[in-house]
Amino acid sequence: MVAVGLQATASLPISIRSITKRYGAFTALDAVDLEVDSGEFLTLLGPSGSGKTTLLMVLAGFIRPESGTVLFGERDVSLAPPHKRDVGMVFQNYALFPHMSVAGNVAYPLKLRSIPKAEVGRRVREALELVQLGTLGERRIDQLSGGQRQRVALARAIVFEPRILLMDEPLSALDKKLREEMQIEVRNLHRRLGLTTVYVTHDQREALTMSDRVAVIDGGRVRQIGRPRDIYERPDSRFIAEFIGESQFLPVVLRDGAAWLDSHRLAVERPPPTAQGAHLLVVRPEKLTVLPAADSGHGLNLFEGTVKEVVYQGESSLVYVSLAGGLELSVRRPSRGADAVPVAPGAPIRMGLAPADVVIVPAELHP
Ligand SMILES: Nc1ncnc2c1ncn2[C@@H]1O[C@H](COP(=O)(O)OP(=O)(O)OP(=O)(O)O)[C@@H](O)[C@H]1O
Numbered sequence: 001m002v003a004v005g006l007q008a009t010a011s012l013p014i015s016i017r018s019i020t021k022r023y024g025a026f027t028a029l030d031a032v033d034l035e036v037d038s039g040e041f042l043t044l045l046g047p048s049g050s051g052k053t054t055l056l057m058v059l060a061g062f063i064r065p066e067s068g069t070v071l072f073g074e075r076d077v078s079l080a081p082p083h084k085r086d087v088g089m090v091f092q093n094y095a096l097f098p099h100m101s102v103a104g105n106v107a108y109p110l111k112l113r114s115i116p117k118a119e120v121g122r123r124v125r126e127a128l129e130l131v132q133l134g135t136l137g138e139r140r141i142d143q144l145s146g147g148q149r150q151r152v153a154l155a156r157a158i159v160f161e162p163r164i165l166l167m168d169e170p171l172s173a174l175d176k177k178l179r180e181e182m183q184i185e186v187r188n189l190h191r192r193l194g195l196t197t198v199y200v201t202h203d204q205r206e207a208l209t210m211s212d213r214v215a216v217i218d219g220g221r222v223r224q225i226g227r228p229r230d231i232y233e234r235p236d237s238r239f240i241a242e243f244i245g246e247s248q249f250l251p252v253v254l255r256d257g258a259a260w261l262d263s264h265r266l267a268v269e270r271p272p273p274t275a276q277g278a279h280l281l282v283v284r285p286e287k288l289t290v291l292p293a294a295d296s297g298h299g300l301n302l303f304e305g306t307v308k309e310v311v312y313q314g315e316s317s318l319v320y321v322s323l324a325g326g327l328e329l330s331v332r333r334p335s336r337g338a339d340a341v342p343v344a345p346g347a348p349i350r351m352g353l354a355p356a357d358v359v360i361v362p363a364e365l366h367p
């Protein structure tokens with residue numbers, strides 16, 4: 001490993017307090033509150049138009065909100081211009097100078113800050129080593145691949161040792177394989193530098209892979225924030241369950257402290273919500289187990305139906321099942337070892353859902 005002098009010895013926490021941003025009558029950010037811990041990798045995940053870029057631009061200082069406060073550590077930066085905020089920024093389109101050399105691009109933020117020439121050379125070399133472009137300093141940007149350009153953009157964002165790093169869909173232009181490699185590289189870079197990082201993506205897998213925590217945004221509001229596993233396993237609304245991973249919903253009624261699917265009382269590990277009335281059971285296809293005929297499925301919540309269709313998808317198959325009462329469920333079965341219980345269209349099928357995997361959300365999209 002290369003000895004690298006670049007460090008973020010003093011990364012800072014971020015406090016976003018009641019930030020509202022309007023474009024005319026349209027509210028792009030609606031009283032957003034968000035705390036990012038020092039050194040944390042936090043991802044803003046949300047559908048197109050949900051306000052992710054707007055929030056990032058508010059943090060960078062390119063957009064001035066109507067109200068609210070942004071603190072970097074103790075410092076209120078709400079009114080500070082971008083160049084006084086000490087944040088590194090990676091834009092979606094790289095925003096590199098195409099005819100300048102790699103080294104020239106990376107040196108740019110240092111020149112803006114009037115860093116002495118010898119120091120510039122050293123820091124540029126270090127930053128390029130860090131993103132594994134040590135040998136390409138003299139190349140022109142238009143002679144680089146997409147992944148290499150992305151790394152130049154990263155080097156440029158960290159070369160002046162910012163205390164906060166903001167990235168807006170930095171990998172979206174790359175093909176799947178390169179994107180997955182770069183995800184690991186960005187993550188490793190974050191581990192080494194420990195920079196407080198706010199990362200924007202609309203790719204849920206990327207968010208789950210890379211983040212310490214994920215904040216899911218929709219309609220200019222943070223709808224749920226948590227560690228990737230909590231967001232996936234414990235969605236607290238229909239929107240989150242639908243947006244992240246594959247979910248199917250069965251109507252349940254909450255009554256007398258229990259959840260009822262028709263006349264069946266669901267076996268649950270955690271008590272169901274205390275509200276009464278119509279709710280939804282969230283069932284992810286991979287949480288269901290297909291039970292052999294002899295297996296009574298003791299302790300599991302059982303679903304019986306008829307196999308409608310089996311769709312082979314490579315590493316797994318999706319089995320579509322019709323339940324009684326016109327409801328449908330699909331169950332995902334790994335291709336390997338999947339022959340234990342054969343399934344064929346038209347055949348009866350029994351599936352089990354463990355009490356630990358029961359998730360119940362209100363019926364409205366956003367409660
Ligand atoms: N300058 C502007 N004037 C008017 N409306 C704007 C302006 N900039 C953004 N918006 C609107 O604000 C909303 C949020 O935009 P933003 O760019 O933050 O979304 P996003 O979550 O980054 O989406 P995407 O995933 O497509 O990049 C969108 O509905 C957008 O149309």
Ligand SMILES: [Mg+2]
Pocket residue numbers: 052053054
């Ligand atoms: Mg955007």
